[in-house]
Amino acid sequence: MTISQRPSLLPPPRVALVGDRSPDVQAHTRIPAIIDFVNASAGDPVEVYWLHSTAVTSPLDVARFDGVWVVPGSPYESMSGVLTAIEGARLAGVPLLGTCGGFQHILIEFARNVCGLVDVAHAEVGPGADKQLIVPLACSLLGEEAVVVVAPGTKAAQAIGAGPVTERYFCRYGLDQAYIAPLESAGLVFSGRDEAGDPRLVELPGHPFYLGSLFQPELSSGPGWAHPLIIAFAAAVREHAHPGSRSGALAAGRPA
Numbered sequence: 001m002t003i004s005q006r007p008s009l010l011p012p013p014r015v016a017l018v019g020d021r022s023p024d025v026q027a028h029t030r031i032p033a034i035i036d037f038v039n040a041s042a043g044d045p046v047e048v049y050w051l052h053s054t055a056v057t058s059p060l061d062v063a064r065f066d067g068v069w070v071v072p073g074s075p076y077e078s079m080s081g082v083l084t085a086i087e088g089a090r091l092a093g094v095p096l097l098g099t100c101g102g103f104q105h106i107l108i109e110f111a112r113n114v115c116g117l118v119d120v121a122h123a124e125v126g127p128g129a130d131k132q133l134i135v136p137l138a139c140s141l142l143g144e145e146a147v148v149v150v151a152p153g154t155k156a157a158q159a160i161g162a163g164p165v166t167e168r169y170f171c172r173y174g175l176d177q178a179y180i181a182p183l184e185s186a187g188l189v190f191s192g193r194d195e196a197g198d199p200r201l202v203e204l205p206g207h208p209f210y211l212g213s214l215f216q217p218e219l220s221s222g223p224g225w226a227h228p229l230i231i232a233f234a235a236a237v238r239e240h241a242h243p244g245s246r247s248g249a250l251a252a253g254r255p256a
Contacts, residue, residue, distance in 0.1 A: 013241035015048045016062050018085045019071035019101070026170070027072045027099065027218035034221045038234045044242065046234055056081035059088030067095040067209075067237035072170065072216055074101030075125050083109045095209035095236035097229065100171050103212035104134045106202060107175055107183065115186045117179070124173055135176045141169035141214075148200045148215065154191035155211060156201045159232035167200075167215035174214055175199050209236035 021028055031048070039045040046067075053076040055061070061084070062068050068089040076082045082101075086109040089096040098106040104122060111117040111133055121129035123136060145168050152162035180190065180199065192201025192213070204210035209232070217227030226234075 010044065010242050012044055012047045013066040013237045014064075015046055015067040015069055015237055016051045016065040016085070017048055017069050017071055018051045018053065018056065018062070018082060019073045020053055020077050021050050022073060025071075025073045027216050030218045030221060031071070033223040034218065034226050034230060037221070037223060037226045038230065041231075043235070043238045046237055051085070053078040053081040056085045056088075059084055059091060061085070062088040062094060063092045065094060066241040067097070067233060069233065070096070070098040070102030070105060070212075072100035072102070072218070074104065075122075076101065076105075079105070079122070079125055083112070087113055090204070090207065090210060093208050093240075095233060095240055096207075096211070097209070097233040098212035099218065100169075100214060100216050103202065103214045104173060104175075106210075106212040107179075107188075108133055110186065110188060110204075111179065111183060115182050117182065120179070122173070133176060133179050134173050137172055137174045141171045144169050146215075147195055148192045149195065150192045150201065151189075154189060154201075155203050155205075155209070155232070156191040156229070159228040161228075167213075167217070168219040169215045170219065171214055171216075208240060209233060 023029060035048055068085055070082060082105050086106055108120060108122060111120045119131045120133035121131060122134040123132045145166050147164050148167050149164050150157050150160050150162050187204060189203050189205060190199040191203050194200050200214045202212045213229060217229045221227045
């Protein structure tokens, strides 16, 4: 029996999957196989719990978890619940991964609660709003593949590698470029952009793990492989659950 297979006396790392689970969302149906793959690697098995968007009413609802993964599937039944989960992870230092709709709502939460842009909206939810942070993409990315250029020296680059990479999307909305400057001034880093310069990855330096992708890493993952962003997130979750443990070090690829 290897070290990673020995029963652990520590409680298992726990991840909240925030979103409205549906068999019609391909990313959702792939998550069980992704987690099985992650758990077959070195490190303590990660337990996942689905939290419907309406179930999150306070930042404390996610504070007990070791990771928060805001999954695709917007518009969410409760936009407020999703934003509250993101706020809770940001304030408590809980590892946060947001994919597709999660990326979009990470930007909204940060704009409202950190930048003071309290009126910004999502065009899918409030098409008549005066200040739309998230707007329709010039070219829809529903079922498309496109190049993302990952910036060196970022957490995304640590996971994926710097430079161009092709990723899979199922998305029609992205960030209005008019808001890039205030978000960057408040501390966000756009660590990946498309070939036209539009943000596709975002992270927050100083946070244990706070990363959003407009593309869906779930779509390129499966029973035999998981996207490097998901692997990096799982390592951060294990480290949060058991700081400095041998299991966490192995999962992150560090010598113990």
